[in-house]
Amino acid sequence: MGRFELLQELCAAHGVSGREDAVREILLREIRPLADSVEITPLGNLIAFKKGGKRPKTRLMLDAHMDEVGLIITGVTEEGFLSFSTVGGIDRRVLPGKTVWIEGKLPGVIGVKPIHLLKEEEKLQSVPPEDLYLDIGACSREEAEEQVRLGDAAVFDSVFDLSHGMVKSRALDDRSGCALLVELMKDGLKYDTTFVFSVQEEVGSGGAGTAAFEVKPQAAIAVGCTAAADIAGVKRGREVCRLGDGPAVSFLDRQTVYDREYYHLTFEAAKSAGVKCQPKRAVAGGNGAGAIQLSRSGVRVAAVSLPCRYLHSPVGIIAQKDYKAAKKLLAVLAERIAETDTV
Amino acid sequence: MEELREMLFRLCRAPGTPGEEVSAAKTAAAELSGIAETRIDRMGNLTTQFGNLDAAEHVLLDAHLDQIGLIVTGIAKNGFLNVGRCGGIDARVLPGMAVTICGKETLCGVVCCMPPPLQEDGEKKVPPADEMAVDAGLSRTEAERLVRPGDRILFRTEPKRLLGTRVSAAGLDDRAGVAAFLRCAQILSGETLRCRVTLQFSAGEEIGGFGATTGAFSAEPAQAIAVDVSFASQPGVPEKNRGRLGGGPMIGIAPVLSRKITEALIRLAEERKMLFTREVMGGLTGTNSDTIATVGRGVPTGLISIPLRNMHTPAEVVDLNDIENTAQLIAAYLREVS
Numbered sequence: 038m039g040r041f042e043l044l045q046e047l048c049a050a051h052g053v054s055g056r057e058d059a060v061r062e063i064l065l066r067e068i069r070p071l072a073d074s075v076e077i078t079p080l081g082n083l084i085a086f087k088k089g090g091k092r093p094k095t096r097l098m099l100d101a102h103m104d105e106v107g108l109i110i111t112g113v114t115e116e117g118f119l120s121f122s123t124v125g126g127i128d129r130r131v132l133p134g135k136t137v138w139i140e141g142k143l144p145g146v147i148g149v150k151p152i153h154l155l156k157e158e159e160k161l162q163s164v165p166p167e168d169l170y171l172d173i174g175a176c177s178r179e180e181a182e183e184q185v186r187l188g189d190a191a192v193f194d195s196v197f198d199l200s201h202g203m204v205k206s207r208a209l210d211d212r213s214g215c216a217l218l219v220e221l222m223k224d225g226l227k228y229d230t231t232f233v234f235s236v237q238e239e240v241g242s243g244g245a246g247t248a249a250f251e252v253k254p255q256a257a258i259a260v261g262c263t264a265a266a267d268i269a270g271v272k273r274g275r276e277v278c279r280l281g282d283g284p285a286v287s288f289l290d291r292q293t294v295y296d297r298e299y300y301h302l303t304f305e306a307a308k309s310a311g312v313k314c315q316p317k318r319a320v321a322g323g324n325g326a327g328a329i330q331l332s333r334s335g336v337r338v339a340a341v342s343l344p345c346r347y348l349h350s351p352v353g354i355i356a357q358k359d360y361k362a363a364k365k366l367l368a369v370l371a372e373r374i375a376e377t378d379t380v
Numbered sequence: 381m382e383e384l385r386e387m388l389f390r391l392c393r394a395p396g397t398p399g400e401e402v403s404a405a406k407t408a409a410a411e412l413s414g415i416a417e418t419r420i421d422r423m424g425n426l427t428t429q430f431g432n433l434d435a436a437e438h439v440l441l442d443a444h445l446d447q448i449g450l451i452v453t454g455i456a457k458n459g460f461l462n463v464g465r466c467g468g469i470d471a472r473v474l475p476g477m478a479v480t481i482c483g484k485e486t487l488c489g490v491v492c493c494m495p496p497p498l499q500e501d502g503e504k505k506v507p508p509a510d511e512m513a514v515d516a517g518l519s520r521t522e523a524e525r526l527v528r529p530g531d532r533i534l535f536r537t538e539p540k541r542l543l544g545t546r547v548s549a550a551g552l553d554d555r556a557g558v559a560a561f562l563r564c565a566q567i568l569s570g571e572t573l574r575c576r577v578t579l580q581f582s583a584g585e586e587i588g589g590f591g592a593t594t595g596a597f598s599a600e601p602a603q604a605i606a607v608d609v610s611f612a613s614q615p616g617v618p619e620k621n622r623g624r625l626g627g628g629p630m631i632g633i634a635p636v637l638s639r640k641i642t643e644a645l646i647r648l649a650e651e652r653k654m655l656f657t658r659e660v661m662g663g664l665t666g667t668n669s670d671t672i673a674t675v676g677r678g679v680p681t682g683l684i685s686i687p688l689r690n691m692h693t694p695a696e697v698v699d700l701n702d703i704e705n706t707a708q709l710i711a712a713y714l715r716e717v718s
Contacts, residue, residue: 118615128496129503134473134693136537136548144540146548146695150616152470153666153691161471163506170615172689172697174542176626184543196478196536198488203517205478205488269460269492269513280517321497346515350476352490354517 041204041357043067043219045197047212051141053107053124053190054240057081059141060103064215064234071222072232082248083234085222093228093375098254098336099221099367100245100325101214101261102238105207106349108137108191110171113182117175119145123166124190125239130163131350136194137171143184145171145191193351202357203280209345209353210262211238213360217260220364221371228375238325242292245325249332256299256337256374259326260367262355263287263317265344277321278344280356283313284363287340289320292327299339299374306370312362317342337379341367381545381700387411388559388703389539392549395482397449397466397532398587399424404445404555408581411562415569416579424583425595430565431573437717438576440601440679441564441710442592442668443557444585444608447550448692450479450509450533459520460492460513461527467586471509473693478536481516483527488536489516535694545700546625552696554585556686556703557607563707564714574718585668592668596675603641603680605713606669607706609698610659610685621660623687626699628655629706632683634665636673641682641713648712654705659685684709 043063052060061083069075072085083103106125113119119139123132133149147169152160171191175181195207204213218232231252236244238261249257263285267276278285286303287295307314317340326338343363346354390411396404405426409418416428426445448467456462461481475493480486492513496502514533516523539549549555558581565579578599582591585608596604610630613619623630631645649656664670665683673681684706689697 114615116615128475128493130472130506131476131493134470134477134690134695136540136695144542144548146540146542146690146697148614148690148695148697149470149472149693150614151611151691151693152468152472154611154617161506161508163503164472168616172542172548172614172695174544174546174548174697176544180543194537194540196488200488201517201522205490205517264495266495266498267458268494268515269456269458269462270494271498275498347476347490347493350490350493352476352478354490354515 041199044213044216047215048197048206048208051138051192052104053192054104054237056190057103057236067219068222078247078251080244080247081236082244084248084252085232087222087230089226089228089230091228094377095375095379096255097371097375098231098233098249098252098257099218100233100235100257100259100329101218102211102235102244102325103215104236104239105192106239110185110187110189113178115178117177117181118170118172119181119185121171127349129166132166132169133164135351137191138194139185139191140189143173145173148172195351204355204357205352207351209355210348213262213343213355214260217364221367226368227372230371235325242325242328246328246332249329249336253333254336255379257329259324259338259340261324261342262345262348263322263342264348265346268346277319278315278317280344280346281358282315283307284359284366285315285317285342285344287317290323291321292323293330293338295339296337299337302373303339303341303370306373307366310365310369312365314366384563384700384704385547387562388555391555391558392539392551395534396446397534398446398584400532401445401583405581408558412565415565423591423594425591426581427595428579429577431575431577433576435574435576438601439714439717440596440599440604441561441577441579442582442604442606442672443561444554444668445558445581446583446586447553448586452527452529452531454529455520455523455527456513457520459518459523460515461523463512463514463533465509466532468692469509470692471506474509474512475506479514479533480536481527482532485526487516487526489514537694546697547700548695548697550694550696552688552698553609553691556609556698560607560686560703560706563704564710567707567711568714573714575714577714582668589668589671592671593675596672596679601679604672605682605684605710606667606672607684608667609688609691611691612687612689614689623657623659625687625689626701627657627687628702629709630657630659630685630687632659632661632665632685634661636664636670637683638680641680645682645709645713649709654709
């Protein structure tokens with residue numbers, strides 16, 4: 038299997054929060070031969086334990102989430118259009134004009150009133166999601182209701198492109214984290230490690246929190262994606278992190294104060310792995326680490342994230358070299374954490 | 381209907397922004413192979429003739445070949461592509477949109493979308509298209525090697541089959557019109573007509589209609605019918621004086637259009653008990669029929685529009701029945717002309 042084939046397969050799978058089944062099936066197939074034990078928790082987290090050559094001094098858990106942002110169908114109009122809500126944080130500006138797949142099989146488009154019929158002042162106003170509807174081609178409420186049930190999930194139609202050293206795709210957040218964890222399991226870590234593929238990160242991290250309760254780790258690394266703003270129109274210094282400068286390491290975000298020692302340890306690990314990494318230069322966002330940290334009597338946490346442009350939009354971009362660097366960095370960091378005593 | 385859908389999808393997959401319609405023209409020409417000889421003129425129009433080539437009565441049929449898109453205006457320091465509008469693209473659908481860049485190689489890109497915390501007014505406003513940038517994931521050096529100012533950018537979407545006979549694709553404006561005429565040519569192939577027909581798929585409608593102007597001058601027709609798309613009802617667009625998806629061809633009624641042709645089209649639709657609507661416009665129609673009508677000594681012109689939702693977005697939607705009925709209506713009209 039080529040380097041990004043698994044990532045491609047994972048990105049192609051649809052897994053809006055609460056509906057991670059298709060992603061979990063792929064991961065189960067991949068990790069069953071690699072793990073010493075596999076467990077699925079009541080909420081659907083996939084937990085894999087893999088023995089290393091040595092027993093760790095600190096019990097470590099790696100977490101990547103299986104779910105992605107998307108849409109949920111909330112109603113059907115008399116004319117057969119579907120109303121929807123977003124699941125997870127989607128910038129309302131990326132919705133109009135996009136094609137989505139409902140329940141993985143039925144295409145629909147998010148329509149907007151044609152530009153020709155807009156008042157001048159409307160032309161540069163984004164459309165509030167409550168004014169947007171999905172068009173599946175139904176001629177009536179009845180025809181639509183034959184195909185769609187309220188609560189059905191939808192994801193953006195997208196691309197998967199590996200040209201010029203990048204990966205462009207939907208759902209890189211956090212299928213790239215899932216793919217990284219599988220790769221680490223394949224290579225095998227020096228110490229016993231638990232790998233968690235969690236559910237519902239985009240709607241409050243109930244998955245990671247309950248998984249941590251089950252696993253009882255002393256330390257955890259959240260492996261994911263974080264928004265890179267190294268894009269047109271953003272001043273130098275405000276980019277948060279930059280593609281190609283290595284994985285981003287968090288010190289503080291909207292949910293978590295990261296373990297100070299682990300934060301510094303991550304940079305040391307990168308150095309000894311011979312790869313670049315960068316601080317996440319903003320207090321923004323959050324991930325499963327927030328819930329993991331508060332599990333039981335508390336867990337020491339770190340976050341290693343791939344810089345991803347246009348996170349939560351139809352097409353994100355990550356750099357292949359950041360992905361490769363993250364894998365090397367995580368292998369060393371996991372070892373450093375596991376080999377050191379903790380309180 | 382399946383054949384019509386597949387033909388329409390082939391047409392929509394071919395790129396063809398204003399001034400760069402060659403690929404779309406070749407795709408349309410391939411559909412005519414075995415029916416009629418085609419040529420591409422110096423302005424980029426694809427033309428063909430059929431019917432009785434010796435007949436005195438000469439009808440021009442026009443649908444435009446081009447579609448809206450973006451055009452590269454420069455390459456920024458960080459490798460991002462600065463863009464301008466190539467036709468009336470709707471800025472509101474651009475953020476986060478996957479695009480195809482027709483550079484030295486075909487590249488996959490994304491229209492930049494500033495994270496809301498960094499954007500003044502957050503998510504409420506979108507910048508004008510001319511101030512947006514396209515991210516192809518290239519360094520400046522790579523971008524300069526692969527992309528030049530003037531290269532075109534299109535929405536990157538595959539045509540989609542929706543429920544029933546409805547489909548969605550980028551560029552249905554006006555490949556739906558092109559498909560209607562191709563279907564009309566198929567219907568009439570083998571029949572004897574009493575008029576000469578010039579079929580013209582014209583370039584550059586989305587930036588003013590240079591193809592239709594010059595093409596109609598060259599053809600010197602006695603009359604013309606243009607087929608374009610027009611607004612179907614949808615959320616935010618009430619049905620009043622609009623078409624309806626599946627409601628049949630929209631027959632244009634306007635001061636600039638020939639009353640005689642318009643009435644003939646309405647009569648033929650009624651005789652056939654075909655679904656149709658009337659689209660009444662107070663002056664110009666905003667289509668190639670405006671230009672064609674005033675070419676040379678003037679050309680009496682009719683207009684039929686195919687109802688379409690979400691015009692000038694990647695999510696345009698039409699009903700194949702409306703295309704088929706448009707083709708049948710024009711075929712019926714041409715059978716009468718002598």
